[in-house]
Amino acid sequence: MKNSHQPLYRATQTLLRARRANRPAQPLLPPIHLYRRILREHRNLPALQRELGDQYVKNEFRLHRSAENPLHIVGFLTSWQDYLRMITKGDWIDEAMSSEVLQKLSSDQVVQLYELMKETQQFRAGETPDGDNSDTKQ
Incomplete structure (x- = not known):
């Protein structure tokens, strides 16, 4: 019985290593903190981009406030955290x-x-x- 779990364990470990190589291991920020940090970072954008970005972020977080699917929530927060990292470094241009x-x-x-x-x-x-x-x- 112990040997039957080995392939699954190895596959899981391989996937985790591949994911870690592509994305630095950072814990997900809570939604409110992430939301506030994104809006704070938008202050550094030009006026038109800031206005558009602020409206979009507020709308998206409002629409996903009642999400219940854990996978959807994690995907949502991960995508927005990647966005935050991108605009913080200035890679958005x-x-x-x-x-x-x-x-x-x-x-x-x-x-x-x-x-x-x-x-x-x-x-x-x-x-x-x-x-x-x-x-x-x-």
């Missing part, structure tokens, strides 16, 4: 989304991401949301 993450997105999330991309491109081009060019206004 040139960060690209991996194809692995894109494949895990739902169709609604893909639509939201596409709409965000369109809005950002319009902003960079100097257009207002109405489609007018801000340079041509008198």
Whole structure:
């Protein structure tokens, strides 16, 4: 009976080592502390990014307040803690989304991401949301 658990134990240990190599072992912050630290870190962002980021963070934490699935909660907190680490180091400017993450997105999330991309491109081009060019206004 003891030998039947060996393969499972070795597989678990291998997965844990691989996960540790990819992500530094940090305990998850409690939701309220994580939420506050993210909003504090947003103070260092440019005004438009801060406004957008603050609204998004507040909305996401509000929507997930009543989550009961432990795996979902851990995934949520882990993702937001990774985000906090990214904006703290300043990596958010040139960060690209991996194809692995894109494949895990739902169709609604893909639509939201596409709409965000369109809005950002319009902003960079100097257009207002109405489609007018801000340079041509008198």
